[in-house]
Structure formats: structure tokens, C-alpha cells
Amino acid sequence: MYICSMQSNELIKGTLKTIILNLLTQNGKMYGYEITQAVKELSKGEIQITEGSLYPALHGLVAEGLLVTESMNIGKRVRKYYKLTKEGKAETKKKLNEFSDFIVLMQGVLNLKPAL
Amino acid sequence: MQLSDLHIEIIKDDIKKRGISSDALGEDLLDHICLLVEDELNETVEFKTAYLNVVSKFGSFKLLQEETTKEITSASLLTKIYKYFDYAFTLFYILLGCFSLVFPFVVLYYHPIEVFVILSPVLLFGYIVCFTRINYKKFELIQFK
Numbered sequence: 531m532y533i534c535s536m537q538s539n540e541l542i543k544g545t546l547k548t549i550i551l552n553l554l555t556q557n558g559k560m561y562g563y564e565i566t567q568a569v570k571e572l573s574k575g576e577i578q579i580t581e582g583s584l585y586p587a588l589h590g591l592v593a594e595g596l597l598v599t600e601s602m603n604i605g606k607r608v609r610k611y612y613k614l615t616k617e618g619k620a621e622t623k624k625k626l627n628e629f630s631d632f633i634v635l636m637q638g639v640l641n642l643k644p645a646l
Numbered sequence: 647m648q649l650s651d652l653h654i655e656i657i658k659d660d661i662k663k664r665g666i667s668s669d670a671l672g673e674d675l676l677d678h679i680c681l682l683v684e685d686e687l688n689e690t691v692e693f694k695t696a697y698l699n700v701v702s703k704f705g706s707f708k709l710l711q712e713e714t715t716k717e718i719t720s721a722s723l724l725t726k727i728y729k730y731f732d733y734a735f736t737l738f739y740i741l742l743g744c745f746s747l748v749f750p751f752v753v754l755y756y757h758p759i760e761v762f763v764i765l766s767p768v769l770l771f772g773y774i775v776c777f778t779r780i781n782y783k784k785f786e787l788i789q790f791k
Contacts, residue, residue, distance in 0.1 A: 590717035
């Protein structure tokens with residue numbers, strides 16, 4: 531699903547949609563290639579999202595009504611920007627809270643000290 | 647280095663041949679592949695080498711199409727079910743609120759005040775449930791505008 535140089539796939543599975551939604555909250559609108567590059571840059575190359583996982587997730591989010599697309603012609607090709615809908619903004623907040631709660635829970639279960 | 651229109655047409659045809667049937671996914675992949683190929687192109691690397699190198703890292707296009715279709719189908723179904731229940735619950739709460747507004751007058755008309763006093767906690771519960779739901783919907787609309 532992912533190509534990850536350092537982090538385990540198992541740890542990252544299930545967070546792809548949260549990553550996409552959060553990036554779009556911060557950047558307004560982005561296209562597929564831009565999302566993969568942003569994740570690579572933010573994770574300092576540790577997480578590299580493949581096209582095989584990115585586009586099913588993006589199209590799924592559009593079908594769920596959380597994202598809409600905006601097309602722009604670049605010569606002979608079309609660049610599709612993805613941006614959040616009203617429901618998408620609400621879902622992002624929900625997913626981020628869920629993820630934050632999960633981290634706190636796992637810190638308790640595994641008896642880990644939070645990083646300062 | 648920018649790709650020529652001919653190169654873009656070649657990539658577009660090849661994506662279809664490799665099993666991408668959806669136009670929406672095809673447009674995304676065309677732009678994505680073009681950007682990756684443009685990154686690889688330079689004075690020494692020609693289009694064909696750069697393109698084959700990019701495509702070899704993609705994995706199966708058919709699988710990508712299947713995964714996307716599967717994701718869209720399940721997401722559409724879930725969204726429809728969620729929306730249906732959301733509308734149904736909102737309608738139910740509004741009807742409950744209307745009933746709670748009318749019911750006291752009916753009780754007061756046919757029965758003594760004592761019956762109304764006994765039923766008042768039920769009516770109050772109806773009001774609270776209904777207006778909490780309406781306020782939540784208003785909050786959703788305001789917050790995520």
C-alpha cells in the first residue's frame with residue numbers, strides 16, 4: 531500500500547485519509563502529485579505515498595462527499611485540485627480528535643512517555 | 647523539462663491500454679505521470695526511458711482501477727445510508743417537538759390539570775430532545791460553512 535523507508539506499514543495503515551484531509555485543511559486545495567510530495571517533505575522522506583493508495587483514497591473521499599474537485603487545463607492535460615467540502619472540514623476535525631485520543635490511549639497501554 | 651503534446655497523447659493512450667477505464671482516474675494519472683516523467687527528463691535521459699522508468703514503479707494499473715472503483719462504490723453506499731438515517735432522525739425529532747407543542751393543549755382540554763402535571767416530564771423530555779437536535783444542526787451549519 532505504501533512505500534515507507536523507515537516507518538512500518540502497519541503503523542501507517544488507516545491514517546492515509548486523515549493525512550490527506552489534514553493537508554487539505556492546511557493548504558486549501560492540492561493535486562495528487564502535490565500531496566505525495568508534501569507528505570514526503572513533511573515526513574522527511576520517511577513516508578512515501580504511492581499512487582496505488584493515493585487515488586483510491588481521494589476518489590473515495592469525493593464519493594463520500596468530503597472532497598470536491600476543481601479542474602484546470604495545463605496544455606493538453608487536466609490538473610485536478612482537491613478541496614474540502616463543509617462535511618469534509620467537520621470530518622477532518624473528527625478524525626484528528628480520534629487519532630489524538632488513540633495516541634494518548636496507546637501511550638497509556640504501552641506505558642510510553644510522551645515526546646517533549 | 648516540459649512534455650510535448652505528442653508525449654502527453656502517448657501517455658494518455660497507454661494509460662487506457664493498461665486498464666484505466668475511468669476518465670476521472672485517467673485524468674489524475676495522466677497529470678501525475680507527466681509530472682514524474684518531467685522530473686526525470688534531462689539532457690541525457692530521453693522520453694521513452696523516463697516514461698518506462700516511471701511506469702515500472704507504478705505497479706498494476708488494473709489493480710489501481712479496481713481499488714478505486716471498490717472505494718467509490720463502498721463510499722457512495724455508506725454516504726447514502728448515513729444521509730438517509732440523518733434525515734430520518736431529524737424528521738423524527740422535529741415531529742416529536744411538534745407533538746410536544748400540541749399535546750399539552752389537547753391534555754388540558756380533555757383532562758384535569760393533574761394529568762398535565764404528571765405528563766409534564768415526558769413533554770419536557772420531548773422539547774429538550776427536539777431543540778437539542780435542531781441546535782446541533784444549526785451549529786453544524788455555522789461551524790463548517
